[in-house]
Amino acid sequence: MEGGAGMETRARQKKIPGRQDKLEAGDKIGETELTASRHANTEGEIGLEKILKELREFRKENNEKLVDIKEDLNSTNKRIEEAEDRITEAEEQIKQTGEVLIELLKLQTQLENKLTDQEGRSRWxxxxxxxxxxxxxxxxxxxxxxxxxxxxxxxxxxxxxxxxxxxxxxxxxxxxxxxxxxxxxxxxxxxxxxxxxxxxxxxxxxxxxxxx
CATH class of the missing domain: 3.30.70.1820 (L1 transposable element, RRM domain)
Known part of the structure; x- marks a missing residue:
């Protein structure tokens, strides 16, 4: 019995190195996976940083374009206001000119009537x-x-x-x-x-x- 127990102990002792090899291989695989995961995370971070950078640049370009558009709109609105002021002024001048013309026509009619009357009186x-x-x-x-x-x-x-x-x-x-x-x-x-x-x-x- 003692002899048999000793044999089992030896057999177990012999089997232990194999397990260690498996564990070492497993550890290496785990390290490889961890390295790959870290590498993937690194690439992912680089990709995210690139995307964020592109988004920032895109946002910056859009902001610049929006500023240009706002400036163009302000300039256009200013020109429109100036045009409206000129149109209003021109309409007022046309109105005043029309009123003056009406008065002149009335005066001309009065003068013609007076002239006709004077001519008639002179013929008397x-x-x-x-x-x-x-x-x-x-x-x-x-x-x-x-x-x-x-x-x-x-x-x-x-x-x-x-x-x-x-x-x-x-x-x-x-x-x-x-x-x-x-x-x-x-x-x-x-x-x-x-x-x-x-x-x-x-x-x-x-x-x-x-x-x-």
Missing amino acids: DNFRIYGVPENSKNCSSTITFVEKLLKDGLHLDPSTELHIQRAHRALAPKPTDSARPRSIVVKFLSFKTKEDILGQVWRKGGLMWHNA
Whole structure:
């Protein structure tokens, strides 16, 4: 029995080195796996750092682009505000110009009406004589001729003052001998004198020039 126990002890002692080899091999495998894991972790950390770096760069680029966009927007808004101010100013000027134009048109209408009235009033002193031949004037001026025509035709006193301001043929081309002669326009200084002469002409039924 003692001999058998001794043999078992030896056998066990012999088997122990094998176990140690296995343990050593296992330890080496564990170390390899640990090294690989550490290496993988290191690579993972490097990859994460690279990703973070790229993300930071991307974020930085985006921020720079956003700053540029904001500056462009601010510049655009500023130009738009300036354009709106100019448009508002132009609209105000157009409005004022329109108001001034309306006033000027009103003033022009008033002036035209006054001018027409003045022209009409100035014609109140005018007197037209029709039917006097073109070559019948034998005086130094048309005024002298008209005074002689009226005094002779109406049998007025030669000393009568007719107060004729001006006298002339109507403003038209001189007609031919066979055409109707132009009228003579006479302007008196006094409306009363014109009315008196006109009344006498109507009462006499017209003027006679050289019994014609």
